[in-house]
Amino acid sequence: MNGLHRWPVRVASLLAAVAVWHLATAADLRLWVRFDRFPGPVEVVREFGRQVEQGQFWQDVAQSLVRILSGFALAAVLGVALGVATARSRWAGDLLQPLFEVARPIPAIALVPVAILLFPANEQGIVFITFAAAFFPVLVSTRHAVKALPVVWEDAVRTLGGxxxxxLVRVVLPGVLPGVFGGLSIGMGVAWICVISAEMISGDFGVGYRTWQAYTIVDYPGVLVGMATIGLLGWLTSASVELAGRRLTRWLPREERS
Amino acid sequence: MSGEAQRRVWGVDPPQGAGRGLSLRAERVTLGYGGRAVVRGLDLDVAAGEILVVVGPSGCGKSTLLRAFAGLLPAVSGRVLADGEPVGGASADRALMFQDDALLPWRTARRNVELALALRGVPRRERRAAAERWLGRVGLGDDAGRLPRELSGGMRQRVQLARTLAAGPRAILMDEPFGALDAQTRASMQRLLLDVLADAPATVVFVTHDVDEALLLGHRVVVLGPAGVAAEFAVPASRDAVLAALGAGDQLKEAV
Structure with missing residues (x-):
């Protein structure tokens, strides 16, 4: 189906959800779930309009973005490097793999106390938690992608003098990109979950901190503005990762791209 | 083509320019994967500059033997030698042309053909020109900028041939290289291979299921069975005369 024809459906889906929200709150609906104290879209949009005119909103957005991008960049670089190393070198695998397997099941957000103990500044702790969240999806998907590389590519380069x-540079790194981008997409998602949670627990700034702050002063429209902001930022960053992935893996056969 | 060059292309015995080709030797070689032996105690000699064709039933270890000569598969026991030296690993001297699709899918046809030259550090402009020349010779001069997924199986196989030949190896190990080609393209690729060997002599070990191809290309044909070399035939040197009588040379020239 042509991409242009699909946009009206996508927009209509979003608008329908907003319309249901508006009707439910306007009618003060109480059907087991209660909408009588829930802010409606009009209130939230008005609050959003008020906030974007203030410097604080942009400062929070910038702060959260800096945190997530530093944590994510660290996770991407180390995840790919260590994923390739543990998959291709028996020595690196034996040395690091047990450590990763033990650390991997720990939810990154449970690392908050560890981060507070380890790092002198709050800021570094939050970046560390974001990094820990995104690192494992990237590591695991890179490992799998390396193991799944067709042997014939490597053999070909070796018999041509490589x-x-x-x-590593000409076969492994380009060859694992499709798999790596799968991990990066998942990593970006969990990185947002963790940066917001960490900000709620220990931040002084940031979208997560502001959202929790609004809740403690019973500013419900403010809470929803925070959530909408997180949603938009998450969508924007995930879309960037997807776009970069598609750009770099144009060589994939069509049925594997979609 | 001059008479002398014609002789060099179609001449069979003795191989021309044998000095540049590698001699290959398997001494009581056992090969296998994960404890399962595919080839047991095989003895085989390939003279420098010789075209040896290996035929045999599926699973008799033809491809495995090529991988051992290429240095991709260490022998379980016995020795694999190239020019009298033990083969320790893969090298650009011994290029392997694979049966399956071995092009790097993220590189265009041209950049695939450039690969060996790039690995050797040949400057970009030079290797680009060389790659385009080789693609022209396999009839894909207009497809240099296309990705493997945009090419048919037969076209990819020809790109791989160009890539293998562009590397200028001293031994060319070919695993059913023309299996995916239609009859006419196959004939022109066989002719191209012989042409190239006339200009840049190399030792060839050629695996095929096609007996006609074996007799057309080989100086010698070896039949490999479960217990090693089952039979061996020297191909008589009258091949060029037969081909000339059939007019095949002219037909092939048109096809190229």
Whole structure:
């Protein structure tokens, strides 16, 4: 189906959800779930309009973005590097794999106390938690992608005169990109969950901190503005990752791209 | 083409320019994967500059043997030698042309053909020109900028041939290289291979299921069975005369 024809459906889906929300709150609906004290879209949009005119809103957005982008960039670089290393070197695998397997099941948000103990500044702790969240999806998907590489690509480069290092740069790194981007997409998602949660627990700024702050002063429209902001930022960053992934993996056969 | 060059292309015995080709030797070689032996105690000699064709039933270890000569598969026991030296690993001297699709899918046809030259550090402009020349020779001069997924199976196989030949190896190990080609393209690729060997002599170990192809290309044909070399035939040197009588040379030239 043509992409242009699909947009009206997508927009209509969003508008329908907003319309249901508006009707439910306007009618003070109480059907087990209660909408009588829930702010409606009009209130939220008005509050949003008020906030975007203030410097604080943009400061919070910038702060959260800096945190997530630093944590995510660290996770992407180390996740790919260590994923390739543990998959291709028995030595690195034996050394690091047990450590990763033990650390992986720990939810990143449970690391908040650890982060507070370890890092002198709050800021570094939050970046660390974001990093920990995004790191494992990237690591695991890179490992799987390396293991799934067709042997014939590596063999071809070796019989054309490529050594271990050349094979790494010319075969492994480009070849694992489709798998790596799968991990990066998931990593971006969990990174947002963790940066917001960490900000709610220990931040002084940031969208998560502001959202929790609004809740404690019973500013419900403010809470929803925070959530909408998180939603928009998350969508924007995920879409960037998707776009970069599609750009870099144009060579994939069509049925694998979609 | 001059008479002398014609002789060099179609001449069979003795191989021309044998000095550049590698001699290959398997001494009581056992090969296998994960404890399962595919080839047991095989003895095989390939003279420098010779075209040896290996035929045999599926699973008799033809591809495995090529991988051992390429240095991709260490022998379980016995020795694999190239020019008398033990083969320790893969090298650009011994290029393997794979049966399956071995092009790097993120590189265009041209950049795939450039690969060996890029690995050797040949400057970009030079290797680009060389790659385009080789693609022209396999009849894909107009497809240099296309990705493997945009090419048919037969076209990808020809790109792989160009990539293998562009590397200028001293031994060319070919695993059913023309299996995916239609009859006419196959004939022109066989002719191209012989042309190239006339200009840049190399030792060839060629695996095929096609007996006609075996007799057309080989100086010698070896039949590999479950217990090693089951039979061996020297191909008589009258091949060029037969081909000339059939007019095949002219037909092939048109196809190229």
């Amino acid at each position: 050594g271990r290092w050349r094979v």
